[in-house]
Amino acid sequence: MDLSPTAYVILGMVSSEPRSGYEIKAAVDNSVRIFWAASYGQIYPELKRLSEAGLVEGSDVPRGERKRTVYAITEDGEAELVAWLRQPPETAEMREEGLLKLFFSGLLPPEEAATTLRSMRAHRLELVARLREMESEASKKGPFSLMVLQGGIEYNEWFADWCERMETRLLGPAWPPERSK
Numbered sequence: 001m002d003l004s005p006t007a008y009v010i011l012g013m014v015s016s017e018p019r020s021g022y023e024i025k026a027a028v029d030n031s032v033r034i035f036w037a038a039s040y041g042q043i044y045p046e047l048k049r050l051s052e053a054g055l056v057e058g059s060d061v062p063r064g065e066r067k068r069t070v071y072a073i074t075e076d077g078e079a080e081l082v083a084w085l086r087q088p089p090e091t092a093e094m095r096e097e098g099l100l101k102l103f104f105s106g107l108l109p110p111e112e113a114a115t116t117l118r119s120m121r122a123h124r125l126e127l128v129a130r131l132r133e134m135e136s137e138a139s140k141k142g143p144f145s146l147m148v149l150q151g152g153i154e155y156n157e158w159f160a161d162w163c164e165r166m167e168t169r170l171l172g173p174a175w176p177p178e179r180s181k
Contacts, residue, residue, distance in 0.1 A: 001053050003050075003080070003084070004042075004046065005036070005091070006038050006042045006043065006046050007046045007049065007050055007055075008081065008084050009024075009028060009032065009036060009038050010024055010038075010043060010046055010047060010050060010056070010071075011050070011055065011056070011073055011077050011078075011080065011081040011084075012081060013027045013028065014056060014071050014072060014073045014077075015073050015077075015078060015081060018059075018070045018071060018072040019070060019071060020061075020068050020069060020070050020071070021040065021043050021044050021047055021069070021071075022068075023070075024038075024043055024047075024071075025038065025039075025040055025043055028043075031145070032148075034127070034131075034152055035152065047071055050071075050077065051071070053076075054074055054076050054077075055073070055074055055076055055077035055080055056071040056072065056073055056074060056077050057071065057072055057074055058070065058071045059072070096120075098116055098117075098119065098120035098123070099120075101116050102116050102117065102120075102166075110170050110171055110175055110176075111171070113170060114167045114170050114171055117163045117164075117166050117167040117170065118163070118167060120159070120163045121159075121160045121163035121164055121167075124156045124157075124159045124160040124163065125156075125160050127152075127156045128153055128156045128157055128160065131149060131152050131153045131156065132153060134149060135149060135150075135153075
């Protein structure tokens with residue numbers, strides 16, 4: 001069975017403790033969301049597929065009058081997750097609307113294009129501040145959680161610095177650069 005990246009996110013999230021679909025989404029949003037998102041529209045169909053494949057087991061654990069299914073990883077699910085962890089990464093995807101806008105900013109005066117860079121820089125610096133607030137909690141979860149968090153901090157610091165350098169270049173005397181013929 002070919003599993004989607006979202007399926008592996010789910011297996012990872014239930015590998016440490018059983019969770020409902022809602023709890024999986026919350027765990028994603030509070031941890032890996034910055035570099036790998038998963039929506040409810042992805043999570044629930046994947047939970048069904050994983051359950052049918054015997055990689056997770058759901059049990060009814062109602063909360064009050066609300067129906068609630070909590071999923072736990074099975075031995076087969078853990079074996080599948082471990083096998084996936086041992087494979088080299090296949091995708092390196094980045095979605096950054098600011099870069100998309102910057103790509104087409106030749107239609108704008110440089111001062112307006114610089115606004116995009118400033119906005120991207122401010123967003124990254126805000127993200128760095130939020131990530132730094134998570135450091136003490138991440139260190140309690142173990143070295144890999146902290147390692148990924150620190151990677152996110154360093155990446156976003158670099159990105160913010162890059163935005164500043166590109167703004168300086170964009171507004172500098174050598175702009176626009178000469179096109180090669």
